[in-house]
Amino acid sequence: MSKRLQKPFPALYPVPVTLITCLGSEGEPNVFTASWVGTVSSSPPQVAISVRPYRYSHVAIEQTGEFVINIPDESLLRAVDVCGHISKARADKFAMTGLTLMPASQLKTPLVAECPVNIECQVVQKISLDSHDLFVSKIIAVHVDEALLDEAGFIDYSRTRPIAYLGNEYWGLGQRLNTSGFFRRETR
């Protein structure tokens, strides 16, 4: 392997593709695509999303202290692309994409009905990182499409078709490689 040294850039891949819903100051819903999103703690379960301060959605999240992470599947790729390139300041993304909303269980912010998984989040801390603000948030509730659940009530990930973001490209996932800790079961 011969490596070429490069200048720092956001090199980590893959990152998830999510649709974030939030509520504006007049109570109007908005949706935007976000990939600077990650799990940051297990107990209590916490996630963090990074949002550019000048985004329309940034004001909403800062004011309400809440948002929903909606996980789209491959069938929603066009909506993902629209919501990642069009601002609420210019157009109604729900009308453009056909995405619809349904009520959350704990938050005022609604869920994207077409996304199979929705994670209700309450902001606990905002950290300014220059180009982006990081909203560290507690997971308040999670909604999962029944069709994804196995008999024991766990997500059967072979049924999910998440979208990954690599560089500026959307990718689907390949096949399952193994289960965490599989090396312990290996026979010598």
Ligand SMILES: Cc1cc2nc3c(=O)[nH]c(=O)nc-3n(C[C@H](O)[C@H](O)[C@H](O)COP(=O)(O)O)c2cc1C
């Ligand atoms: C794949 C993808 C990922 C994105 N991830 C983020 C992100 O993590 N944070 C962010 O601030 N903007 C991100 N964007 C850009 C916003 O989705 C985009 O600027 C959107 O129009 C903002 O909507 P708003 O102006 O209605 O808030 C991403 C765009 C794409 C296409």
